[in-house]
Amino acid sequence: MVEIESESEDQQDPVEAFMSLDRWPSSPVETFLVGFVIVNVVGLRHYEGIISGREIVGLVREELNPYDENAIKVLNMRSVQVGHVERSAASVLSPLIDGGLITVEGIVPKPPGKGSRFKMPCQVHIFARIEEFERVKLAIAGGGLQLIADNNASFTLSEAMAVKETKSTLGEKSVDEIFKLLDMKVGKQGVSEALDPPKDMIKSELFSHQKEGLGWLVSRENSCDLPPFWEEKNGVYVNELTNFQTDTRPDPLQGGIFADDMGLGKTLTLLSLIALDKWAHLGQSSGNINGEDEEELGEEEYNPILDKKSKRGRGSRKADNSRKKRKTEDLNAKEMGKRPALGESSVLEPKTTLIVCPPSVFSSWITQLEEHTRQGTFKVYMYYGERTKDATELGKHDIVLTTYSTLASEESCEGSPIKKIEWRRVILDEAHVIKNVNTQQSRAVTNLKAKRRWAVTGTPVQNNSFDLFSLVAFLKFEPLSMKSLWNSLIQRPLTQGDENGISRLQVLMATISLRRTKDKAMVGLPTKIIETFLVNLHEEERKVYDQMEDEAGKIVKNYISDESVVKNYSNVLSILLRLRQICSDLSLCPADLRALLPSSQIEDVANNPTLLQKLLLVLQDGEDFDCPICISPPTDIIITCCAHIFCESCILKTIKRTKPCCPMCRHPLSESDLFKAPPESCHSSTTEKGSSSRLSSKVTALLKLLSAAREARPSSKSVIFSQFRKMLLLLEEPLKEAGFNVIRLDGSMNAKKRAQVIKDFGVPAPVGPTILLASLKASNAGINLTAASTVYLMEPWWNPGVEEQAMDRVHRIGQKDDVKIVRLIAKDTIEERILQLQEKKRVLAKKAFGKRGQKEQREINREDLSALMNL
Template sequence: MDEEPQLFDNVAVVNRECSTILSQIATFCTFEASCLTEPWIPISKGTTTINKDTCILVDIIIYGHPKHCDEVGDILGIKKIYLQEPDYRETRYGYKNPHFLDLNSNCPGADMDRHPLRFSLLQAEFQSQQLEFSNGKVLTQSLLKQKLAVVFKTMTRSQNLKRVIADTNRVHTSLKRYQEEALDFILQREFGPISPEYCLWKQKDQHLYIHSITGFEKNETPKETGGGILADEMGLGKTLTILSAIIRTANEAKSFALSTSNGTLFAAENTLIASRATLVVVPSPLLLNEWLQEIKLHCTGFSKPIIYHSHGREGNPEVLADADIVLSTYHTIAAESTDITSPLWKVNWFRIVLDEAHIIRRMTTRLFKSIKRLRANFRWCLTGTPIQNSLEDLAALINFIQSSPLDDFHVFKKHIISPLLKGSGEGVDNLRQLLDSVCLRRTKELLNLPKVIFESRLLNFSPREKRQYVDTRDKLVRMINQNRLQPQNKGCLGVFQLQLQLRRLCNHGTFQKLSVGVEDFDPEQAIAHLRKLKHAKCEVCKSHVTGIHGIEEQRSGSFTSCGHLLCSKCIQKTKGALQKIDGRDGCLKCSLCPETIFGEYLVTEGASSKPSGSGNKNLSAWQYFDKDGCSTKISAVVAEIEQHKAEGKSIVFSCWTRSLDLIGIFLSSRNIAFVRIDGSHTLVQRKWILEVFQKDSEIKILLMTTGTGAVGLNLTVANCVYILEPQWNPMVESQAIARVNRMGQTRNVRVVRYIMKGTVEELELQPQQTRKLEYAKVGWEEDDC
């Protein structure tokens, strides 16, 4: 007879974060834990032991009454813990998972192959706030969404604007009614008068003004004007509206430029060159061309716009100041942030316009600080998605347009964010007042655009693909288990390489070679995950690293090819300390570990974006794939392209050039003509390729990386969009789709998304997208979300 099993207290402990979460639901749930037996070492019959510092992955099954299901889902979801279908459960009980979204079935969990909760370590980093009522109860995202929905439904500014006719002598395109009303909003926010209903400062008596949101007081007349946020949905013609405003206010701009001083300026700013120019800042060089085309298409009488970008740009600030419009990029301005000779800082611009202004939503970055440093009489933000992640995104825009005193983040948090998160009516009213004052938002319903038809393809792996995916996944889990015992940064490289392998396997199937190289590594995601774990520190000086490269980040860093994270200051030191290995050319020994470096010392962002051609040139991509492979997803995409090629032009989006390579191989083998744009193409090449796609009736397919096609393009020549894989940031997809479904589109647009069943795409990326979109689109509803 076996011995009676001994019961031990404190055999193991759950980490503090998990125990804190579980304690919140312990009053109405019970738990069942299980783990693998390998870590336990037999000592004698009936007894086992385990090393003191061993970290074990434990699967915890939660049991409770169905009425608590959604509440448990909200509590766990806020903490970014998402339930997976368990490997084992008590079959006599029913099963319901509040975190599972099944697009093809009313039976959650039916016939799905899932990995247990241990996989939650791979969740993408999305900013999440601790949402609590003042009485300690959790404010769920769904409740917050309801609060914000109330805000946007009660805004009235757009209903109380009059039509302002554009200067028809210089603007030869008729404005829509809503664009003429936007002109009224712009003129009010720049020159007044603003209706008292939408003023944030209220006059209490002859010499005292009180801010209606913060309660701050001023003895002198406060400034209500200065710019604002034009947040019309993508495709409503914000560019034409701004160009019309620039022309409409040309005389006021000249008067500003002729003034020798301005009482509203700081003393130091009186030394700047007063300008009549509007500086327009865009995300990419491709958008510079888009603005030039819009000017050429709609306007006459402009002096030649100045492009302040790339080599040979204008260095004389007086020339810039005397232009009607100056076009530049965020990257250019950030790159010149430390250049004291740059003419950007010597001009007091009449107006600054930020196109796709959500680019500056992170106030701690060098990019935001560089843009904020620019001086201007008026400041405008153009964005169809002013709230992408959280209310802090809106705080950044309010900071830029200098809507005092809410341009101070601490004040914004106290009077806008905190009351909303506490669920109070005050928070709803404060946000409504603020937005009604400084922001104008209209939706695509004004355009009566054709329908967008969304279709999802939930695909099953072939047996070969499934075996390769499961083998790679198991290898990843073992590596994660090992790295939990080694909390230092070294070794993170391999984890992220393998995780990317899982995502790429979903696209490439068994075409994907199993060797893991540097080209499979995404440094940005690695940095984001290490920051989440509070491990994003330089291994040499222990300083915090906020991102890759030095343009948009406060403290940048890079990974070495052997897995170390180094800040930009320590990279050169460690590079200089590399030791040559005798008799082995091109091989160096790392100064921080015993590993040998082959080839490049640092991992770069562009590692996976090597140039590749289109058409027959794609055959060279076979070097990256197994010729005997198969891909369920690629085959499905190409089959659908063939089926619908007579219905119009199509765009295939992927975040990986390798996936576009594989699509290109398949299209070429079927003699289907296509063109392609990715990060390796120059601006001139991109312009030429787009012209070919738009004008050549034989070219029906455009392959494009999501980063290239996310913003700034008018792609209405197409009426079908294929999205090869879900993105960490779903707004990238939404923006790409909006370039097809916008003003000028005359046909229904079909959008097809591909998801591999039972994989990281369905179990992690898709739920993340759903949660993020549910938050981001509150009040900024888009048809394509």
């Protein structure tokens, strides 16, 4: 096992990306077309972007423009800037965009004429929530712009995609007709031919579903077809969705989303893809590796993990090319699998694959390389911790392994060797990490140069369909990689409950993704049984819970009625968090419960530093809260006077901008408006029993279940997941007192320590431990816990995908026993309602990859909050 260095020096700096977003982050909301205004796009001669016909364009807010604080830049479908919206119009629209009142989309009715090289007209279509229509109309009229709404005769002249969908002109296809034609084309392609990897490179035998997956990956990588939505008309290439035209043939879409269920061996399939590609590539360039040739490469070079230089130079390899070529030609075709057609492949093409993954998955890739590849197959470089600055050095390797945060830390560094290379392929493992397209790490991977791009995740949809947009943007799938078009064609119909939205999403996923579930993959995995064990709270817990829920319900009801849920999201989160913690153990809650309830007036919170500190303590207890800027669990937590939570470094960098304000509500901020988290000493009571000396109802139920399982099978192992680190600490003592051998895995451990814990857990009982206490977020991806056969979930998670990832650390290829999942749920509490919310998210995730034509429910909205609070 190779030691992994800590990544502490690779702190990402996401503030620059966050501050330059075209839109502040928000949850999907229902918006409708208010109308459109006609503005001029100016500065055409200063930019390279070209408009050749009637085209959709992207309108992107550019807050950091040094010349105009209201700037809105205009991009063509290829995301190349065309110009800016004229200042007079931008000064009216930008404050409405910044305030979250409107979103805008643009379309150029016609290209600039020969006599108009400096400007061209653009229709800006304005969308808002219905309750904001009048406010938006007044602001636009007051700014001197003429809004053409649906009650205006000129509205029929709009080129809006929303209008075109229902009023297509003669000879044009509607959007849904375009998607339907694509669906028919995909349906005719059939199942990809199964392929075997080269036996002298991959030593493991693939399951049938992995061979079929390998065939799909190879066919995608070697496709020469026009990308979806493009067609050739008289030598000109036209995008049917946007009407963008070009004389240059668009590059094929060589890649996609590899979304097989967790635990089906995606890593081995991907290693087989790299091996098969290298084998075919070397075959064409009269070279080969390994087998008897390993001796010529030097005994140090065969190590598939450590980056070692060969003892013999390139000259000895070149001298034996003819013998290698003969060996390649003599290989048995049945043993080696079929060689993919690579066309006119050149030895000068890039050969290196970049694999990006979270730190927790790093050691898993290394283990998989050791287990599945023969010695000498790949030269691998770990771009992590102390690393080379020489791009040429990286290009000498077959595989470069790195992490998302390493790339994010180098995003603003022009000298980064990662950015200088055009990679043969980039593979994003656990690609849902970039589900928020606005983060630094998402931007870093999207900006990489690569021939082929793969997004690999077993949970491509975790919260809503917008999770998929970041993957589409990474794949460079034009034009849907443009946010405004995604919003128009996919996101808005879904949010409004329009069945066309889910139908289009299903066609899109069928076109660019492969997803097989365990029940259909025929891999012979043992059975997985999921049970929900309802726990009755004892009298004291029930009294405290009911009191808390009653008080909290009144506050949340007020937020909902006065439309201030988003503004008070930190307060809402803390309320929900406390209710969930009471369900697990009263010891997680301080005695003074009422003081933890935030006031319904934000001003009162701002003037109460003591209450702010207590609110911080609430938020520190949970692992499911992310800083809105870096989208990671906050470090050195800061709460603002407007009650929003950030990392200290993130918010300090943000307020140093020219217009310091809260990124969430735009409240003016200075350093005196920031409150720091209580010192660590506040956690000294984490192992005390709190207000009650008796064990909680859940802990008591868990001990009974574990004892019964031990009596039935003494050597069996179990994993207990909780999202609260305090809960894991509280569990250790009673479990040890009950005679269980316990170890713990949580987010406070570095990668090296985590790897050691996982290794220790694999030691068979009675020598090895039988119970692993695991943090849900630290253990939900990329690790193998098949030593266990039972999983206990101490509380439900908002996101069912995270739970499923955690379960599938145990239920995966390599598991020999049936797996039992037990969910401990407090009866008649918020936990039962969270299960209902999870089911809604599961339905969306399934439908995105389901059969076309299914009707979609609305995405999660404020009604869900009412349901959670039992209002």
